[in-house]
Amino acid sequence: MLTLQQYIQEVLFRQRICVVPHIGTFSIQHFPARYNAGAQTLLPPRDQVVFTQSWQDDGSCLEWIALKENLVPAVAQRKLEKYIEEFKEALQPGQALELPGIGKLQGDFAGNLHFHAEELPVDPADLPITPIQRQEPAAPFTPPATTPMAEEPPVPPVSAPVEPVMTEEEENTLEAVTEGSIFKWWWAVAGALILLGGLAAWWYIGRQGGGNTPASPPAAPVTADTTQQAMPDSSLAATPAAPDSISYFIVLEEFPDSLTAAKKTAKRQAWEQPVVMIQRGNRYKVAVPVTSLPIDTTSELQAKRSKYGINKAYLEY
Incomplete structure (x- = not known):
């Protein structure tokens, strides 16, 4: 019992x-x-x-x-x-x-x-606390004298690179190869300059000829057909708009502090009840969120009162 x-x-x-x-x-x-x-x-x-x-x-x-x-x-x-x-x-x-x-x-x-x-x-038991006596600071630590390090041996100077010695026959061969390379480069540069000059002349002539092209005639104005727009659609005006659903809360309980309301909300959620906590002014409320048609608000309220056994439940928008 x-x-x-x-x-x-x-x-x-x-x-x-x-x-x-x-x-x-x-x-x-x-x-x-x-x-x-x-x-x-x-x-x-x-x-x-x-x-x-x-x-x-x-x-x-x-x-x-x-x-x-x-x-x-x-x-x-x-x-x-x-x-x-x-x-x-x-x-x-x-x-x-x-x-x-x-x-x-x-x-x-x-x-x-x-x-x-x-x-x-x-x-835990009581902890005894004894006063702490101040002690004089110890003398500062003096590091031992260090012995001077031995001097490093001097670095020998780097000798300059020695230029290789070529014979007279090798020098003549090198000059001939260099002159032939320079001659070939001059021919390549001259060909590139001639090609660029031709492209520039072609672009200039084409631009001068394109300036004499007659302009296209202006397009005829388009007249919009407003007959269809001026006539009202009587069938649409006669059709009534369907009512939209609304969202609101069914308050089960309310408290003056948030701690009690949060505990109550957590308890109901542990019982698998779909409740949330909301605040209105200085009051904290435990409520069930509902979405229905406006005409069904009364039936929803009666259903929640019967389900949770709270006759004082009320609507909150």
Whole structure:
């Protein structure tokens, strides 16, 4: 049999916050490390469970009961009311209700609830810190004197290249080859110049003759037939335009802070529900994006209310 104690223990350590309708809100707060000057120790960071009687129902408890017992939202709501009544009966004045792993909850005659949290396990122990005494700096290190390096032997000068000695017969042969090469180059240059001159004369004559070509007569103006355009298309005017689809949101829940809204969105997405988080002003909302015809918005809203069991769902454009 399910109890609210199981719900508090399971949801609190998974989401670090748990809301019990008509009872209050449990949350886990993180306290950073602090220094104890008297004992000269550094206390490690820790987590502690905190309870407050203020609450804002986010629907988590109802959904948890419906999921655990496989119930529809209407039946799960009656189960939730029954569990809350049993929880309140266990908090009679002077009696303490044990929450395993969390603490004790006790009511008084004025209707107030007092919570005594258990110490959550912490792995690191207190670290002792001892004062550090300043020491005088050591004398600077003086490197030993280095011995002078031996001088390198002088590099011998590079001798100039020696010009080869040719005989008279070799010199005459070289001059004959050089003169023949120069003569052949002059003939090649003269031929190239004659070819370029011929091309320039041909281009100039062609340009002078092309200037006397008579201009073509202007084209006759084209008269556009506007008879077809002037006549309205009565068949198109009589055809009504089909209505377009619109996109909007069906808001399931809304919250004043983004952290709660993001947790709620992630939880519904884990249940494979196609929801997103949107912001309107200073309110954060969990909504389902919908695209339909304008005439189908009411039916879509009723379908989403029946599917998710939230009668307060409304449209948001």
